Amino acid sequence: MKADLINPFLAASFDILKRMGKTQATRGQLGLAASPVHGDEVNVTVGVTGDLLGQVIFCMTEKTAMKLASNMLIGLPVVTLDELAKSAICEFSNMVTGNAVGELGNRDIICSVTPPTLFMGKEVMVSATDMNFLVIPLQTELGDVKIYIALREADG
Numbered sequence: 001m002k003a004d005l006i007n008p009f010l011a012a013s014f015d016i017l018k019r020m021g022k023t024q025a026t027r028g029q030l031g032l033a034a035s036p037v038h039g040d041e042v043n044v045t046v047g048v049t050g051d052l053l054g055q056v057i058f059c060m061t062e063k064t065a066m067k068l069a070s071n072m073l074i075g076l077p078v079v080t081l082d083e084l085a086k087s088a089i090c091e092f093s094n095m096v097t098g099n100a101v102g103e104l105g106n107r108d109i110i111c112s113v114t115p116p117t118l119f120m121g122k123e124v125m126v127s128a129t130d131m132n133f134l135v136i137p138l139q140t141e142l143g144d145v146k147i148y149i150a151l152r153e154a155d156g
Contacts, residue, residue: 012099022071028137036127037148044093047114054151058093064143065089090116
């Protein structure tokens with residue numbers, strides 16, 4: 001995957017974590033993962049369609065998700081991952097992917113995002129047909145977030 005396709009996702013992740021998650025992030029070592037990948041306790045997938053096709057998956061522990069949701073909900077205490085907290089985590093994932101896709105649009109790579117889907121369970125496996133994932137590990141004071149990105153140019 002080309003760096004010019006990944007950099008908007010990095011920039012959007014740092015920006016949304018700072019503005020909405022009220023935390024700073026540092027990037028760990030980028031890696032590649034064959035499909036399917038093992039999720040974490042909380043996983044959100046957002047599809048990408050248009051000039052690029054694929055998916056972006058956000059994975060984190062339940063503890064990290066609750067802290068991030070609390071910060072996104074302007075400090076509302078989150079003691080369980082209820083529907084409101086899950087909605088906040090989905091919105092985080094949607095904002096990161098949407099902002100990245102918006103930046104790609106500024107480069108004449110026109111894409112849309114599908115609604116986020118949250119699923120829970122550490123034993124969950126996610127597949128992107130015939131694609132490997134670029135793995136972006138992010139460390140924050142709230143906990144770690146791994147972003148798996150599998151994108152390819154649309155045929156045509």
